[in-house]
Amino acid sequence: MSxxxxxxxxxxxxxxxxxxxVRLDPRTIWASLALLVAVLIVAIWSISAGDFPMSxxxxxxxxxxxxxxxxxxxxxxxxxxxxxxxxxxxxAFGMAGAIFQSxxxxxxxxxxxxxxxxxxxxxxxxxxxxxxxxxxxVAVGAVAGGLLTAxxxxxxxxxxxxxxxxxxxxxxxxxFTVYAxxxxxxxxxxxxxxxxxxxxxxxxxxxxxxxxVYVTWLGFGLLAPLALGLQMSLNRLExxxxxxxxxxxxxxxxxxxxxxxxxxxxxIAVAGAGPIGFVSLVAGPIARRLTLSSGACLGxxxxxxxLVLISADLMGRVGFAAQLPAGVFTAVIGAPFLxxxxxxxxxxxxx
Amino acid sequence: xxxxxxxxxxxxxxxxxAAIRLAERNRxxxxxxxxxxxxxxxxxxxxxxxxxxxxxxxxxxxxxIAFGVVMEALWQFDGDLVEHLVVQDLRLPRTIIGIVVGxxxxxxxxxxxxxxxxxxxxxxxLGVNAGASFAVILAIWLLGISSIVDLVWFSFxxxxxxxxxxxxxxxxxxxxxxxxxxxxxGAALSALLYALINSILLTNQKVxxxxxxxxxxxxxxxxxxxxxQLSPFIIIGMLVSLxxxxxxxxxxxxxxxxxxLGTKLMLTRILTLLGVTLLCxASVAIAGPIGFIGLVIPxxxxxxxxxxxxxxxxxxxxxxxxxxxxxxxxGRVILPPGEVxxxxxxxxxxxxxxxxxxxxxxxxxx
Numbered sequence: 001m002s003x004x005x006x007x008x009x010x011x012x013x014x015x016x017x018x019x020x021x022v023r024l025d026p027r028t029i030w031a032s033l034a035l036l037v038a039v040l041i042v043a044i045w046s047i048s049a050g051d052f053p054m055s056x057x058x059x060x061x062x063x064x065x066x067x068x069x070x071x072x073x074x075x076x077x078x079x080x081x082x083x084x085x086x087x088x089x090x091x092a093f094g095m096a097g098a099i100f101q102s103x104x105x106x107x108x109x110x111x112x113x114x115x116x117x118x119x120x121x122x123x124x125x126x127x128x129x130x131x132x133x134x135x136x137x138v139a140v141g142a143v144a145g146g147l148l149t150a151x152x153x154x155x156x157x158x159x160x161x162x163x164x165x166x167x168x169x170x171x172x173x174x175x176f177t178v179y180a181x182x183x184x185x186x187x188x189x190x191x192x193x194x195x196x197x198x199x200x201x202x203x204x205x206x207x208x209x210x211x212x213v214y215v216t217w218l219g220f221g222l223l224a225p226l227a228l229g230l231q232m233s234l235n236r237l238e239x240x241x242x243x244x245x246x247x248x249x250x251x252x253x254x255x256x257x258x259x260x261x262x263x264x265x266x267x268i269a270v271a272g273a274g275p276i277g278f279v280s281l282v283a284g285p286i287a288r289r290l291t292l293s294s295g296a297c298l299g300x301x302x303x304x305x306x307l308v309l310i311s312a313d314l315m316g317r318v319g320f321a322a323q324l325p326a327g328v329f330t331a332v333i334g335a336p337f338l339x340x341x342x343x344x345x346x347x348x349x350x351x
Numbered sequence: 352x353x354x355x356x357x358x359x360x361x362x363x364x365x366x367x368x369a370a371i372r373l374a375e376r377n378r379x380x381x382x383x384x385x386x387x388x389x390x391x392x393x394x395x396x397x398x399x400x401x402x403x404x405x406x407x408x409x410x411x412x413x414x415x416i417a418f419g420v421v422m423e424a425l426w427q428f429d430g431d432l433v434e435h436l437v438v439q440d441l442r443l444p445r446t447i448i449g450i451v452v453g454x455x456x457x458x459x460x461x462x463x464x465x466x467x468x469x470x471x472x473x474x475x476x477l478g479v480n481a482g483a484s485f486a487v488i489l490a491i492w493l494l495g496i497s498s499i500v501d502l503v504w505f506s507f508x509x510x511x512x513x514x515x516x517x518x519x520x521x522x523x524x525x526x527x528x529x530x531x532x533x534x535x536x537g538a539a540l541s542a543l544l545y546a547l548i549n550s551i552l553l554t555n556q557k558v559x560x561x562x563x564x565x566x567x568x569x570x571x572x573x574x575x576x577x578x579x580q581l582s583p584f585i586i587i588g589m590l591v592s593l594x595x596x597x598x599x600x601x602x603x604x605x606x607x608x609x610x611x612l613g614t615k616l617m618l619t620r621i622l623t624l625l626g627v628t629l630l631c632x633a634s635v636a637i638a639g640p641i642g643f644i645g646l647v648i649p650x651x652x653x654x655x656x657x658x659x660x661x662x663x664x665x666x667x668x669x670x671x672x673x674x675x676x677x678x679x680x681x682g683r684v685i686l687p688p689g690e691v692x693x694x695x696x697x698x699x700x701x702x703x704x705x706x707x708x709x710x711x712x713x714x715x716x717x
Contacts (some may be wrong), residue, residue: 106469106470106471107531107534107535109471156706156710157709159710165470166709166710168470168471169470169650169705169709170710172471172646172647172705173647173701173702173703173705173706173709174702174706175702176642176643176646176647176698176701176702176705177698177699177701177702177703178702179698180694180696180697180698180699180702183566183694183695184691184695186563187563187564187692187695191556191559191560194559194560194563195556195559198549198553199553202549277542277545278542278546281538281542282539282542285535324550324553324554325553327549328546328549328550328553329546330546331539331542331543331545331546332543332546332547334539334542335539335540335542335543335546336539336543338535338539339520339536339539339540342520342521342532342535342536342539
């Protein structure tokens with residue numbers, strides 16, 4: 001174990017300047033490259049597959065502007081917006097999950113723990129059931145509900161500082177209370193609205209348009225660099241409050257900032273595709289096992305999240321006679337992978 | 352103390368030091384004794400509260416029945432009186448079911464958090480709820496069963512088989528079933544099953560229509576027969592939990608320390624998980640998936656009695672039924688003429704209460 005650690009330290013690539021240094025582990029690089037290639041393969045596959053299959057040559061012809069009309073229509077109006085939204089949403093879910101798992105120092109934590117998803121569900125279900133809303137209004141209701149719940153949880157768990165354990169427990173309490181509202185509404189409405197709500201709660205990438213692409217990518221593009229910039233501080237926090245303080249980390253500021261970034265990321269993802277489950281739970285542990293990193297691996301988690309989500313969407317589109325929403329298959333794709341990693345985990349105690 | 356009086360102060364100082372030492376010793380000694388007494392007092396206080404709750408549950412409802420009449424209905428039952436019938440046939444069964452289900456869920460929650468060393472673990476993490484739900488869905492979908500009572504055995508069977516599967520998945524490959532692997536395996540398998548459940552629900556509205564009512568959990572509609580048939584499992588589950596409790600105390604220190612203290616890790620894990628499966632499986636079978644109790648009651652209990660697993664189990668044994676029955680009572684009267692299901696009320700009442708407790712906690716204690 002100690003031999004392994006030594007060998008890994010010596011083989012890392014380190015760049016230093018006067019104020020700044022970057023340290024990259026070869027394992028992290030290889031794992032990230034492999035994930036990137038996998039994302040690309042699935043992305044091309046999901047553009048070519050569907051009710052109207054297209055060859056790779058056709059796709060490239062369309063992308064450089066020399067394709068046939070029907071191909072252009074299907075690629076630019078239907079499949080590309082869907083794919084790009086899926087990539088941003090998956091990456092945002094994955095990174096947010098890894099952030100919360102690291103903040104709470106708990107592999108079971110996810111954005112759910114601060115009650116965001118329950119709040120989003122309540123907002124959306126109220127919009128669907130009480131106002132008969134569809135589409136954009138439902139997303140607005142969801143994000144409003146989620147943000148309100150998150151603010152409530154933060155306020156209630158702040159007591160001279162942000163203790164992660166208290167945050168998690170308060171989040172559970174509020175989350176359960178809010179979700180009880182969802183269950184209540186589901187039993188008090190007729191089956192038509194209940195089915196519509198159930199469909200939205202599962203989450204889907206169906207019928208995305210370019211506006212979804214812009215919104216999700218703008219949000220993710222602004223938040224991801226911030227999160228990656230704070231990653232070192234986040235990893236120091238995992239060593240415990242005292243150690244982090246001694247290393248010069250401003251605990252409350254880093255924690256609040258990271259939690260805020262995580263919440264905003266989830267709200268963008270939920271607005272883009274609904275509260276798709278499991279991506280945020282599974283991305284962090286998978287990324288950690290693939291890169292063998294000692295701390296949170298935010299970039300890897302984003303890649304894993306994107307990969308899981310677009311694969312799930314592909315499976316929902318072409319795997320069955322009836323089109324099923326992506327939210328159904330994230331677990332079908334992610335769970336076996338996580339179980340396999342658990343079984344073949346290389347380092348004992350690697351988490 | 353100033354420098355000019357240092358000589359005369361010296362003897363005072365010696366006296367002070369002795370006094371401080373004594374005070375220090377008292378301070379160190381007393382909380383332990385104090386705490387032990389508080390635990391016992393708290394236990395009997397909760398026992399009294401449970402009795403009050405039971406009586407309230409028998410007398411409060413669509414028709415309020417006086418305390419005296421309730422007592423008469425229990426000890427001198429007269430089949431001709433409507434009020435006696437209400438108490439004996441309607442309120443007594445659901446109160447007893449509330450006690451059994453609340454206690455089982457709370458105790459299995461304590462066990463699950465101890466075995467995974469994870470405060471976020473709930474009995475559902477072992478896949479019990481997902482397994483039960485999946486079996487119930489299959490029964491509704493493939494066999495066309497729509498009566499909640501007929502779903503009991505399907506849900507018990509589903510709960511049991513999936514929790515065995517989770518344990519096997521958590522312990523395959525290298526090394527034993529460490530807490531983290533167990534928790535992740537349970538979460539992954541549960542998610543997989545819920546995905547299958549969702550795909551069935553989305554394509555089949557008839558199934559959703561039955562399932563959405565089973566899914567919220569209810570103490571109503573259970574009868575003595577189901578309780579009687581499942582009671583052996585619950586009794587065995589409780590006994591197994593009590594046997595495992597002291598070993599779980601050692602395991603809280605970590606696997607290595609527990610081994611050094613002579614704990615049989617494998618045996619304790621298997622016993623604990625057996626207890627969780629029996630208790631939680633039986634209560635899901637009786638009342639549907641009531642999520643809140645198993646996760647939250649252990650924390651509430653820990654707030655009063657500290658981390659000793661043996662005390663925790665006894666506290667959970669009382670706190671679970673109290674919270675569940677109070678929620679049931681409120682659910683009966685809050686929206687007349689209808690009722691709000693107990694699974695919803697537990698979270699609506701218990702959630703804010705839990706947040707209040709969490710804010711009172713000193714985090715260093717945990």
